[in-house]
Every structure is written in structure tokens, then in C-alpha cells.
Amino acid sequence: MDFFWIISAFTFLGLIGFGLQILAVRSYIKSQHREDPELDSTPFCPPISILKPLNGLDDHLFDNLASFCNQDYSRFEILFSLQDPNDPAYRVVQKIKEKFPEKEMSITIEECEEGWNPKVNNMLPAYRKARYPYLLISDSNVMVEQDYLKKIIQPMKDPQTGLVTNLIRGVGAKTLGSLFENLHLNSFVLGNVCLLQKFLKIPCVIGKSMLMRKKDLEAIGGLRAVKDILAEDHFIGEKIKERGQKVVLSNYLISNVNEYWGLKRFLNRHLRWGKMRWKILRVKYLLELLGNPVLFSLASLLVEGISQRSIILIVSTSLIKGAGDYYLGEKIQVPLHPLAYFFSPVKDILIGLVWFLSVLNHTVVWRGKRFVIGENTILSPYSEARIWTWRYRLRNRVALKGT
């Protein structure tokens, strides 16, 4: 059989998968707009501790943090945590404290090196101070509306619910790197999360927003249980499920503000996420490629070079994918110029390359330290000396061959 048709078949399969993603997102967005009569009749507003790990300046950090202070919710505390008083985020959070003096909030600055995951290390000292029965772990790069807490707490009425996580959308792109990031979040990430939940009933836990009962988290060993794990959010979700509780994907969309990202940062993040998924999913990770029809269509160039039908395949796939991404963007109300979606196929090609690189390497650099990612994304420190040892061996082998 002609290789071209095999590639076309895979491309078509990818487009079908993409279509299913769109359907899944549509269904979620519809349910978001439906009024919840229960919400008004029986208000459920238990006090919540919000854990906000801070590290460096995220885009729109001030507004992101302020959006949590502006919550229309009866009782909550915000626990900001930092590792270093010289962190530029410290100034911002001080200003937030000055601006909202009436809000319950604390800033914990404590260097903690209990584990290898720097985010968990950052949260541990503040976590110990959490006073309320519900705990929300929320990243500093998300912005929410005033009704966020009120909405995401509702699934907790059901005692079987162990964790509530959220859908995210990327907003605010002003550079090419952030445009790629947001296009990816709004199509691949959003689409796959909805698809897995809707058709396969597999909830994905997104670390940007995780609401739990403190006692449930304690029951799985608390944050210390994930101190050495790269995908701490996934692990917490798995442990909660093992306890027989539900992980609920809330249909409340939170905004991830990415304004001034460089291309390098975009690639680095998805390389890290790719390595993480490879370690978690293993063979299933290969299926991800099917979600990239643009890359498949591009492969037609490899089997038959530049020909009329390969060009038609690439252009039509790219147009369909771009149009689909535009539709998704409109559905989730991302204010992005329609022409920006012409970059969508370019992003898909880059992400395809990142997919391959993620399989080839199992180390990750996080906050200037290199780690080896083991099974279940368990981190262990990587001695830089090993690189040199490897090079030394290679050099010796070459030298020996020469003799």
C-alpha cells in the first residue's frame, strides 16, 4: 500500500480525535452556562485555606493574586509562601497585603528542603499553618472571577468527592512564545482533559487548581507524601482515587495569564510536561501523537517529497486544525485575533518535535537544578559530574579506537 495513504489515514484519525475533543469541550462549556438551582437554594460555603506558592514574577502577578482577594465568599484565608525574601514576588505580595488589609492572609518565607520538588518544598511551611478544613492549592499564574470559590466548592457537598480540579484557558498572549503557549493550552490541553473526562471517564488533575479536604490530604500522607514527585498533582489525584473517592473536573474555567513568554520558555515547559507524561503514561504516551494531525500530514513530505497531494494534505489539515482551534478559542471566550490561529499549525509542529525529545531524555532542570525523573515521576538529584563522566568515557572510547 502507498505510504502516503497510510499517513493520510493517520492524519484523518488525528482529525477525528480533534473533532471529539471539540465535542467534549463544547459539552463542558454548555454545562458551565447552565444555571445551578441548587447553588442558590442550599448555599454550601465552608471555610477554605488557599495555598499560594510564589516563585518569581508571573505575568500579571498582581492582578492574579488580587483576584483571589476579591472572592465573593464568606470565609477563606490565603497563605502565600515563598522560599526567599529576595524573590521579586515578595514585593508584589506585600502590596497585595497593603491593598487588602481586611482579608485573612499570611506570608510565609521559609527555606525548606525536605524534598526534591521545589513547589512542594515551597508549600510545606505554609501548609502547616492552614487552619480550615478545605484546602485549595492554587498556582500564582491563574486569574479567577469573583464566584470561583463559590462554584468549585459545590461538588464537595458530596462526601464521595475527594478532589475538585479545573479546566484552564491561556489568555493574554503578547509575544510569539506566549501565543504558542496559549494556543496549546486552549486546544491540546483543554481538548484532551475534556476528552478523557467525557468519553473515557478519566479525570486529569491540573495542579493549577486543586481543592481537597485537609483530612483527605492528610490521609494520603499530606504534602510530604509528594515532596519528591515531579507530577505531584497527578499523584495526589491517584491516591485520592485509590481511597475510593471521586476526582471531579469542575466546569469552571480559570484563566492562565501568559503574556510575555519567550519561545524557549514555551519549549522548556512542554519538554518538562512531556517527560512527565512519558513517565506516567508510558505506551499510552504514543497515542498522543495521534492528537497531532498536522505533524502526521507533514510526514507525507518524508515519503514522497513535495508533491501536489502532499501539499494539499498539509494545507488542508493545517486549515482544519487552525479553524478548529479558532472555534475552541471562541467557545472559551479567549480574546485573540483570528489571524493568530494561523500560527496554530506551526505550534503543532514544534510540539511534535518536543514530543520526540521528551522520550529521548529523562532529566529535567527545575529552578537551576537537574533531576533524573524516575518511575512515577519520582525525582532524584542528578550529578552534573555524570555528564562529564559520560563525555570522558566517550572520548576515551574514541581515543582507544584511534589506537
Place this chain on the structure above:
Amino acid sequence: MLLCDFHIHTRYSDGSIELRRTIDLFGQAGFDVIAITDHVVNGKTTYGKMANRFRFSVQESHFPDYLLHIQEEAKRAWDRYGMLVLPGVEITKSSLSSRQSAHVLLIDLKTFISAEWEFEKIFLEAKKQDALIIACHPHHSSELMAIDTLYLWTHREKYAPFIDAWEIANRDDVFNVISLKKYPYIAGSDFHRARHLYSWKTMLNCEKEIKAIKKCIRYNRGVAITLFRNGTPW
């Protein structure tokens, strides 16, 4: 200590980000004091004529609008971020020779000062308006494409008495000659693009109030510089 940047360009001259977004960028990053200092170029030179033609310069006719816009944004920045925004300009006298080129920041300016005037006249008029006078990037810089602005440095004996402070650091460059001469100093980003946020900045140990800030810089006590860098967001 107040985190300050006194050297910022917007789309009023050759900056790539418009005024409102520039202010938001600094406000969101927790800055306490910034000065908007768009170029006012010497329209007599070819470079100046081109800059005026393509609107890379604040011109006398636009100056009141420029000031008014900064004033409006300053109010918003104060209410929203508690950040003080000062109006200013960068007097830009550029020529093909680095020894003939000089740039000067005038901060807290009330009326237009032309870059076509002689330096003495510019400085006297700025003093009359109680504006801060800062010599910017006064020595050799590492920018490959830029022409150094050495005129004020080479004529420092004559002009130093007029100048309130010299930029000891600009974006990624440090000019050690300023410390060797023991001149009053500040540091600025020469902000044109978002990535320039991470650059040399000034820290002032004074009240967040215009008089105190001017006094702090002029007396050069409680002034520090810092290389503002970001951590690694999650």
C-alpha cells in the same frame, strides 16, 4: 526601600509597548516609582528629522497630550498598584560621532524643553522647572548597534555641576567611571521591550513622594542599585 526605574520608553517614542500596558507591566511586578521618559530628539539633525517624521519622538505640539496621558495613567497606577509615575523625557542629541552624542533624562518636567537648544539652556530651564537632570548611558556601552553617547562625559568638568545624577548602570551595562569619579548615581533599564524589565534598577530609601525622591537622588544618600532578575515561575 523603593524599587524604581527612571528610564522608560513607550510608543510615544521608540518603545514597543504603549503607555498603559507599560505602566501595568511595572505595576504588576511590584515597582514603587517609575518615570516615563520618551525621546525628545534634536530635529535639526538627519536622525532627528527622521525620528520626528516617523513619530519616534515627542514633539512640542504633542507634549501637553503626552503629559496629560501620563497624568491620567499615574492616577490609575497610584490607585491600583500604589505606584508613583513621574512624567519625563529623554533629551536626545544624537549624531554619527559618539563624542558629539548625548542623552539626558529630565524627570518631573512641566513644560516642553527642546532638544535643539544648547545644553546650558536645557539644564537651566530644567532647573527652573525643578526637574531632575540625569545623564544617561554616559560611557561606552555593550550595545553593538548603538552609538555611544560620550559628549557629557568628555565635557564633564563643564556640565557635572548641572547634573543631578549619572546613570551608573543602564539595562545590562555598568559604567564604573561614575563611581571612580564619585558622581551621584542611579540605574535604569532604558526600557523599550518587555524583556528589559529585568535589568539594572534603582533602590531608594525615602518616602514614596516626589519631593523626597528628588532629594534622595540629588543628595545621593540612601541610593542603591540592583540587578532586577526574575526567579523561575512554576
